[in-house]
Amino acid sequence: MHSGSPDPVRLRFTIGAYTPSTMPMARFIEYMSHLAKLLGEPEHVHLVGVVEGTTTGVVEIDSGAYPTVSQRLGKSRQDPASQEMQQIYQGIDDLLRADRADGATLVDDEGQVLATFTGAATDERLYGAFTQPDSLDGQLIAVGGQNDPVPVRVQAPDAVYYCSATRALAKEMSIHLWGAPLRVWGTARWSRGHREEWSMHHFRIDRYAVLPDESLDDLTGRLRAIDADWKDLENPFEVLADIRGSDD
Numbered sequence: 001m002h003s004g005s006p007d008p009v010r011l012r013f014t015i016g017a018y019t020p021s022t023m024p025m026a027r028f029i030e031y032m033s034h035l036a037k038l039l040g041e042p043e044h045v046h047l048v049g050v051v052e053g054t055t056t057g058v059v060e061i062d063s064g065a066y067p068t069v070s071q072r073l074g075k076s077r078q079d080p081a082s083q084e085m086q087q088i089y090q091g092i093d094d095l096l097r098a099d100r101a102d103g104a105t106l107v108d109d110e111g112q113v114l115a116t117f118t119g120a121a122t123d124e125r126l127y128g129a130f131t132q133p134d135s136l137d138g139q140l141i142a143v144g145g146q147n148d149p150v151p152v153r154v155q156a157p158d159a160v161y162y163c164s165a166t167r168a169l170a171k172e173m174s175i176h177l178w179g180a181p182l183r184v185w186g187t188a189r190w191s192r193g194h195r196e197e198w199s200m201h202h203f204r205i206d207r208y209a210v211l212p213d214e215s216l217d218d219l220t221g222r223l224r225a226i227d228a229d230w231k232d233l234e235n236p237f238e239v240l241a242d243i244r245g246s247d248d
Contacts, residue, residue, distance in 0.1 A: 006063035010048075010109050011039075014056040016119070017101030023055050027099070032057055034091045035106070038115065040072050041065045073106075073114050074151040074162075092117045113160075134188035136161055136203060137211065139181050143174045152205060154184065165205040173208055180213040 013035050018027070032047060035057070039045050044065035049058045061069050075085075096104060096119025106115040138156035145151040149164035152173065163184065165173065176182055186206040191199055 008046075008060040008062055009066040009069075011059050011061065011106055011114065012051065012056050012108075013059065013104065013106050014054065015096075015101065015104045017096065017099035018055055020050070020053060020055060027095070028055070028057070031092065031095055031104070032059075034088060034095070035059070037091075038073070038085075038088045038106075039069050041069055045069070071145055071147065074145055075147065089117060093119050095119075130191070131187055131189050133185070134190075134200075134203065135183055135185045136163075136188075137181060137183050139178065140173060140176050141178065143170050143177060149204070154182070154203075161200065161203055163203040163205050169205060169207075173205075176210065179210075181211040182208050183211055184208040 013032070015023075015028075015031055017023075036042060036045060039059070039061070041061070044062040046060050047057060048060045050056065051058060092104060095101075096117055099119075101119045103119045104117040105113055107113050136154055136156060138154040138161065140152070141155045141160070142153035143150060148167045150167055150170035152163040152165050152170055154161045154163055163186075173182070184203070184205045185208070187204045189201045189203075191201065
């Protein structure tokens with residue numbers, strides 16, 4: 001590396017199958033081949049090693065190419081229904097299911113999860129993905145990207161949520177970065193897995209409001225104290241359809 005050149009960005013891809021002594025080399029290459037398709041920029045993405053004692057591959061991305069890779073990963077979260085991303089995710093999930101793996105994750109050096117693959121955990125979803133109006137409470141921790149809508153990340157007490165907003169709204173929200181907690185309203189995409197757990201895949205922000213500057217844990221505690229029994233419904237989709245007057 002030349003003196004003064006920016007350091008490459010390092011990512012780790014952990015595969016929840018096999019052990020270092022049982023992972024076939026050909027299988028590992030299959031996984032990394034799909035990962036290369038996800039990242040793009042083939043001339044600037046390099047496999048530099050495997051974390052000792054694990055099945056975690058380490059890749060380095062030339063610093064000049066990382067903004068493009070980061071934007072591509074953000075797009076994969078914003079638009080998981082795109083045909084290209086569906087094929088890439090399906091390829092990795094197929095390998096994981098065949099290997100009876102728990103899943104795989106792609107993280108950066110700070111531990112931020114950039115992509116997740118559920119593998120065997122996707123068999124079978126009780127309900128397909130659906131979209132509905134929703135809201136989130138949390139702290140704005142990231143705004144940025146060249147696309148419109150703009151990627152936005154909201155840190156709630158239980159998770160980091162990947163969202164998007166129009167450029168105009170994202171610019172307005174950016175003054176609250178790392179500031180007081182926000183409540184955002186918009187459209188969420190949900191699914192329920194075979195263990196009956198709910199998962200939000202994406203949230204499109206339409207509007208927001210600044211909340212009182214109290215800890216998110218305190219705020220969440222107050223919200224959870226409000227009586228609501230929707231989680232106890234055997235078939236919330238049927239109730240939702242009745243409310244909307246749907247004949248489905």
